[in-house]
Structure formats: structure tokens, C-alpha cells
Amino acid sequence: MSHTSLAVEAAQLIDRLDRLVRSGESEHGLNPVQWEALRYIARANRFSRTPAALADYLGSTRGTVSQSLISLEEKGFIARTQSARDKRSVDLELTTHGRSALDVDPLTNLAADFAATRTLNLETVVGLLRDTLTRAIARNGGKQFGVCRTCKHFQKTPTGATNFARCTLLDEPLSKDDSAAICVEQEAATV
Numbered sequence: 001m002s003h004t005s006l007a008v009e010a011a012q013l014i015d016r017l018d019r020l021v022r023s024g025e026s027e028h029g030l031n032p033v034q035w036e037a038l039r040y041i042a043r044a045n046r047f048s049r050t051p052a053a054l055a056d057y058l059g060s061t062r063g064t065v066s067q068s069l070i071s072l073e074e075k076g077f078i079a080r081t082q083s084a085r086d087k088r089s090v091d092l093e094l095t096t097h098g099r100s101a102l103d104v105d106p107l108t109n110l111a112a113d114f115a116a117t118r119t120l121n122l123e124t125v126v127g128l129l130r131d132t133l134t135r136a137i138a139r140n141g142g143k144q145f146g147v148c149r150t151c152k153h154f155q156k157t158p159t160g161a162t163n164f165a166r167c168t169l170l171d172e173p174l175s176k177d178d179s180a181a182i183c184v185e186q187e188a189a190t191v
């Protein structure tokens with residue numbers, strides 16, 4: 001099979017996998033956007049758990065995201081509180097109910113199917129998917145939302161220092177957990 005034919009089949013397979021995951025999502029009383037919002041809030045750092053950042057992440061409008069968040073709050077999955085950093089914004093947090101929902105996230109079935117694959121190096125697969133996602137986001141003019149520790153503003157502090165690391169852009173301390181979270185401000189460090 002040619003390189004182009006393989007690329008087309010890869011796109012079709014990803015599309016089909018996406019549809020299968022989404023068909024399982026409705027069984028839990030949440031729509032796909034609401035699931036994505038819960039996953040995002042679980043993965044994002046404290047600077048990024050806002051409705052505006054979520055809209056950027058989903059490539060959606062703020063109005064659509066706002067409706068989803070209102071519904072998630074009414075169903076008890078998330079809490080919204082006034083942001084301490086910006087009084088015009090709110091911070092989003094998962095409730096216990098929201099965290100429990102993620103324990104049965106239909107996406108975990110897809111992860112288990114990947115884990116069951118023994119014939120391929122998963123690091124290679126993840127690298128390929130990351131590269132493809134980076135190109136798709138760049139084409140759409142979106143933000144990357146990369147992991148904090150890969151950001152050019154991430155500065156590891158010396159061993160024995162109070163904080164694990166520091167953000168030189170926002171001038172804020174970062175914990176080890178922060179370093180693994182995704183961020184709306186992330187800019188990939190050049191290797």
C-alpha cells in the first residue's frame with residue numbers, strides 16, 4: 001500500500017474509533033462536549049481551568065461551552081467559583097461526582113484497546129498522533145495546550161528548593177503535579 005493510501009486509512013480508522021467512543025458516551029447521560037469538558041478540567045492546570053480556555057481547547061464558541069458548563073454544574077459534576085486571579089472570570093473544578101464519572105469514562109475502553117496492542121511500540125504511535133495533532137491545530141490557528149514541563153517558560157528549581165519548579169511567564173510556583181498538567185499558555189521549548 002502506498003504512503004498516501006496508508007495515510008487515508010489512518011484518518012478513516014481514527015474517525016471510526018472516535019465515533020465508537022462517542023456512541024458509548026451517551027449511555028452515561030452526558031453528551032460528547034460535556035465529557036470533553038470533564039476530561040479537560042481534570043487535565044488542565046490552575047491557570048487554564050476557565051470557560052475561555054476550555055472554549056479554545058475545544059475549538060468551540062464561548063456560548064456553546066457556557067451552556068455545557070451550566071448543565072454540568074446543574075447535574076453536580078463541576079463547581080464554578082469566582083477566579084482569584086481575574087474577578088471577571090470563574091475557575092472550574094470537578095466535584096466528587098465529576099471525578100467519579102471519569103472513573104467510568106468510555107475513553108478508558110479505547111485506552112485499554114491500545115494497551116492490548118503488543119505488536120507496536122506505543123511510544124511511536126503516541127509520537128505520530130502528537131505530530132499529527134500539532135499540524136491540525138496549527139492549520140486551524142488554535143492553541144497547542146501542551147504539557148507544562150515541555151514549555152519554554154518551565155524552569156525546574158534546584159534540589160531542596162521549596163517549590164518543584166517555576167513558571168517564568170506567569171511568575172508562579174509549580175508543583176510536580178502542575179508540571180504534568182496541560183496549560184493554555186504553553187509554548188513548546190525548542191529542543
Ligand code: SF4
Nearest residue numbers: 148151153154167183
Ligand atoms: S511554564 Fe508554560 S505551561 Fe507551565 S504554567 Fe507557565 S506558561 Fe503554562
